[in-house]
Amino acid sequence: GMRDHVHLAGLHVHIGSQITDKSSYGEAGRFIAEQVTHVESARGQALDHINVGGGFPVNYVKYNDQSPDIGYYHADFSHADIAATVMGPLHDRLGRDREVVIEPGRSMVCDTAVHLARVENVKHRGIDPWLLLDAGYHTLMESFSYRWYFHTLTANRLDENETNLFRLVGPLCDNGDSFYDVEGEATIRRLMTAEPGLAPHRDLLEKTLIHQPGYRELPASTGPGDLIAFLDVGAYGMDQLFAMNGRGRPEVAMVRADGSVDTIRRADSVDDLYLNEVFAGA
Structure with a gap:
């Protein structure tokens, strides 16, 4: 049958x-070991390698002591x-004969780029200052x-x-174009209104449901x-840049090792905004 003509090289x-x-x-290591054992037993064939994808996590909140309490973006292990954590159960169950590849993922390039946004305006809602940037979710x-x-x-x-x-x-023109969790904060308000008895658990709910800090601590004179x-x-x-509401994709520059x-x-021009449009009769 077909299985006799297919060589399984590994498990990803x-x-x-x-x-x-x-x-x-x-x-993951224990699950992989179980699956490799099952596949090899069913096929009567040893796999050459194991590929563990997903990438290493990046410590996005390592820069100062103002960092928000959002554990998903804080990686405190190497x-x-x-x-070592992956390889332990693999070696215990499968030995050391197979090649194991662990993909670095986003950690390879995450810290190689900075996105610069210009403050276009400042306004106040109550006592809170709001900075309106030229960067939104399109960038x-x-x-x-x-x-x-x-x-x-x-x-x-x-x-x-x-x-x-x-x-x-x-x-942009919708309230989702923000660098704080609009939906998460709104969910907390709705829960507190509908179920006042949840008030003692508000801190836990906020840590669970809100995924970005509500405010950013910046120099007071920022404007x-x-x-x-x-x-x-x-x-x-x-890769995820796109044009939105007449705002094109920004220029991207590379700073080389010699400082050049x-x-x-x-940057997109106005012509780029309708580059692929087909006009009737044109």
Whole structure:
């Protein structure tokens, strides 16, 4: 039959992205060992290698003591720890004869890029200052789709010590274009209104349901014209750029080892916004 003509080279498992619970890697190792044993027994054929996908988690909140309490973006163990945790059950169950590949994933390139956004305006809602940026979810899609946390700095005010808490929002036309978890905060408000008895558990609910800090601590003088730097955007950031509401994709530049700067992707022009449109009769 067909199985006699198919050579199974190995087993590839993807355990998920940005896994910051080290015990999950041990569980993955035990699961992989069980599956390899099952496949080899059924096929009567030894597998050559095992590929553990998903990538090493990145410590997105390592930069200062203002970092929010969002454990999903905090990785406090090394790549060697992950390898040892995965390899333990594999060696125990399968021995050491197979090649094992552990993919580094986003950790290879995450810290190679910074996204610069310009402050276009500042407004106040109550006592809260809001910074309106020229960057939105069309330039940092993961911030919207996964409510991913990217640490922020005011790039041109790094030497200023006096700080304030700011809301950060983008230029697009819906309330999801924000750098805080609009949906998570709204869910907490609805729960507190519907079930006042949940009030003693509010802290736990916020840690569970809110996936971004509500405010960013930045120099107090941050205002129009300043540059907000989003750090560690090298993984997937450039791939996920798209045009939205007439706002094109931004320029991308590379800083080389000698300090020189080259444009590696030009900013979209107006013509680019309708580049692939087909006009009747044209």
